[in-house]
Amino acid sequence: MSRTRFTSRLPAAVAVAGLALAAAACGGESSNSSGGTSAAAADLKPNADLSKQKLQITVWDGYTPKELPEKAKEKLKVSEVEVTLHATNEEAMTKLTAGGDSGIDVAFVSGQYAQALNAQGLLEPIHPELIPNLANLYPEATQLSYDKGNKYSVPYTWGTTGICYRSDLVKAKPTSWNDILKPPSWADKKVTMMTTERWLALPALKALGYSVNTEKDEEIEKVKQLLLDAKPHLLAYDDTTFGDRLKSGEAVMVEAWDGWCPTTDEKQNIKFEVPKEGSDLWVDTMVIMKSSKNKEAAHAFINYILDPEIHRWAAENINYKVPNKAAMDKVTISPGSLLGIKPAELLNGESLIDLGQASTKYTRLAEEIKAQS
Amino acid sequence: MKSEAKARPASRGRRLGAFVFLSPGLTYLIVLLLVPLGLMVSYTVFQRGRFGGVVYEFTTENFSRLVDPLYLGVLGTSLRIAAVTTLIALLVGYPTAYLIAQLPNRWKTAALVAIVLPFWTNFLIRVYAWIMLLSGPGVVNSLLGTKLELLYKEGTIVAGLLYSYLPLMVLPLYATIEKLDPQLREASANLGASAFTTFRKVTLPLTLPGVMTGCLFVFVPSFGNFVIPEMLGGNKTVMVGNLIRNQFLSARDWPFGSTLALALVAVLVVLLLVQSWAARRA
Numbered sequence: 001m002s003r004t005r006f007t008s009r010l011p012a013a014v015a016v017a018g019l020a021l022a023a024a025a026c027g028g029e030s031s032n033s034s035g036g037t038s039a040a041a042a043d044l045k046p047n048a049d050l051s052k053q054k055l056q057i058t059v060w061d062g063y064t065p066k067e068l069p070e071k072a073k074e075k076l077k078v079s080e081v082e083v084t085l086h087a088t089n090e091e092a093m094t095k096l097t098a099g100g101d102s103g104i105d106v107a108f109v110s111g112q113y114a115q116a117l118n119a120q121g122l123l124e125p126i127h128p129e130l131i132p133n134l135a136n137l138y139p140e141a142t143q144l145s146y147d148k149g150n151k152y153s154v155p156y157t158w159g160t161t162g163i164c165y166r167s168d169l170v171k172a173k174p175t176s177w178n179d180i181l182k183p184p185s186w187a188d189k190k191v192t193m194m195t196t197e198r199w200l201a202l203p204a205l206k207a208l209g210y211s212v213n214t215e216k217d218e219e220i221e222k223v224k225q226l227l228l229d230a231k232p233h234l235l236a237y238d239d240t241t242f243g244d245r246l247k248s249g250e251a252v253m254v255e256a257w258d259g260w261c262p263t264t265d266e267k268q269n270i271k272f273e274v275p276k277e278g279s280d281l282w283v284d285t286m287v288i289m290k291s292s293k294n295k296e297a298a299h300a301f302i303n304y305i306l307d308p309e310i311h312r313w314a315a316e317n318i319n320y321k322v323p324n325k326a327a328m329d330k331v332t333i334s335p336g337s338l339l340g341i342k343p344a345e346l347l348n349g350e351s352l353i354d355l356g357q358a359s360t361k362y363t364r365l366a367e368e369i370k371a372q373s
Numbered sequence: 374m375k376s377e378a379k380a381r382p383a384s385r386g387r388r389l390g391a392f393v394f395l396s397p398g399l400t401y402l403i404v405l406l407l408v409p410l411g412l413m414v415s416y417t418v419f420q421r422g423r424f425g426g427v428v429y430e431f432t433t434e435n436f437s438r439l440v441d442p443l444y445l446g447v448l449g450t451s452l453r454i455a456a457v458t459t460l461i462a463l464l465v466g467y468p469t470a471y472l473i474a475q476l477p478n479r480w481k482t483a484a485l486v487a488i489v490l491p492f493w494t495n496f497l498i499r500v501y502a503w504i505m506l507l508s509g510p511g512v513v514n515s516l517l518g519t520k521l522e523l524l525y526k527e528g529t530i531v532a533g534l535l536y537s538y539l540p541l542m543v544l545p546l547y548a549t550i551e552k553l554d555p556q557l558r559e560a561s562a563n564l565g566a567s568a569f570t571t572f573r574k575v576t577l578p579l580t581l582p583g584v585m586t587g588c589l590f591v592f593v594p595s596f597g598n599f600v601i602p603e604m605l606g607g608n609k610t611v612m613v614g615n616l617i618r619n620q621f622l623s624a625r626d627w628p629f630g631s632t633l634a635l636a637l638v639a640v641l642v643v644l645l646l647v648q649s650w651a652a653r654r655a
Contacts, residue, residue, distance in 0.1 A: 197623065236608055238607070249510045373610065
């Protein structure tokens with residue numbers, strides 16, 4: 001979700017053909033099951049011989065240390081650890097839901113996608129007795145609304161969305177989503193909002209006091225009006241290069257994920273603010289596939305990641321907060337870094353959940369806003 | 374071929390040979406064109422799965438959504454942008470191709486290399502360079518000392534598409550103009566036609582197939598492009614390529630994405646038919 005990297009440069013037709021072919025190769029099967037069908041947990045042995053198991057993991061590029069496969073293999077004494085990459089949640093979903101055994105044991109996906117996978121009955125329930133390091137998590141990290149009690153997912157990183165701004169170029173510090181939606185004249189055409197639908201809607205939803213997960217048509221209609229009024233004052237809709245736009249001075253305020261707001265650059269005066277109306281809480285998680293034949297090794301792997309010495313890597317190297325208290329206690333937080341945001345503050349944000357069929361309302365909203373000239 | 378009857382004993386071998394030589398191309402077409410196209414067409418009558426993919430229950434909803442004013446508007450915008458781009462490309466490309474064809478041989482090669490030179494750099498990087506040139510604090514504004522808003526407009530999208538696809542207009546035009554026998558023009562002049570009349574009655578009709586090919590080469594990728602509207606249009610304009618991409622990559626609505634893609638193919642097939650009809654008449 002938070003790393004929709006701009007990698008597609010194929011003409012649309014080729015991309016479509018490729019996707020269709022991928023679906024064909026996998027049988028293109030999909031079920032329409034809905035609701036929380038968490039099937040019975042497999043009978044797992046704590047002392048299983050891991051050397052007979054191998055692990056296939058799918059994760060965002062650059063999201064785990066490069067040497068992870070070798071180190072995990074050595075530590076866990078499994079026969080093999082292989083990592084494949086995905087660029088977006090949607091790409092991971094395509095891999096995991098294409099039908100049959102995807103061959104993946106552990107997948108990194110965002111919370112609401114873990115929820116969707118579980119609703120489809122594709123996830124193995126987490127066996128807490130096999131992951132003693134779950135005790136390292138902040139208590140808050142077990143109460144996330146897409147999966148209360150971490151029944152089928154374990155959080156890896158978390159964060160929120162706010163306004164990232166140039167403190168030297170703004171005349172007043174932004175405090176409200178309305179600063180972006182109705183920018184003052186000095187910021188006219190110097191603000192950007194995100195283009196992915198749920199985040200495109202977020203500022204207006206929060207400014208109007210609605211839930212980020214609302215499915216009510218009349219609320220979405222009001223959001224649409226507000227976003228349409230905001231459009232002429234925007235520089236662009238941008239998910240990927242807003243940090244560069246701030247650095248060049250092309251933009252002075254942007255809607256941004258905390259991990260992407262370059263506040264630690266000493267040459268720049270870039271700051272981050274969560275607007276007073278509140279924001280979201282996004283979580284990227286690890287899940288174990290029901291189809292995995294290496295479930296003991298998969299649990300051991302998650303336990304290994306939750307080791308403070310391993311988990312702190314994400315905070316120190318890619319600037320994402322990790323929901324692991326033992327790990328965060330070891331991280332030195334440099335001035336200006338957003339790693340200092342406390343879990344309690346994060347929990348003020350509303351957790352995004354999967355909306356199922358209602359998610360098309362947000363797709364349509366985004367299309368209507370962007371197509372309006 | 375008149376000798377076909379006599380050569381019959383050998384024809385089986387020849388047919389086998391033809392099959393062997395054709396098979397790589399045929400495999401390519403079947404695996405990478407017909408199969409995906411068939412899948413795409415079949416998806417258009419099914420429903421969206423809750424978490425993506427396709428539910429195999431018949432529906433015509435995808436086609437009725439197609440005539441929704443929202444999507445018709447997007448289709449209209451795409452057609453307009455692609456048409457304007459093609460027209461400007463033709464107006465700029467024709468004289469360019471004409472002049473290159475008149476150059477001495479040595480310079481011809483240099484000019485043609487210069488035309489394709491931009492292709493040596495990655496497309497995405499070249500588009501990104503435009504952002505650096507045109508942005509608020511960018512190169513153009515700082516050289517001119519102005520504060521012009523040059524980016525994130527429909528015109529910027531046209532400029533980006535024109536820049537990207539102009540070579541595809543110049544090259545086929547050059548190929549046809551170059552082949553044109555200069556004696557035809559001389560004859561026309563000898564018979565008293567002015568330079569303009571010669572162009573209108575001799576040169577232009579004879580190079581029309583090149584014009585059609587060039588227009589098609591520019592129109593087709595412009596129509597389906599989604600990178601340039603996203604980068605140079607700041608996502609403020611939606612073209613049909615963006616719409617299709619979003620159906621697959623964010624909306625998880627494969628059936629509707631397929632229907633949109635099919636609509637795009639239909640528009641392009643119509644254009645191809647027009648082109649071949651015009652080429653046959655020329």
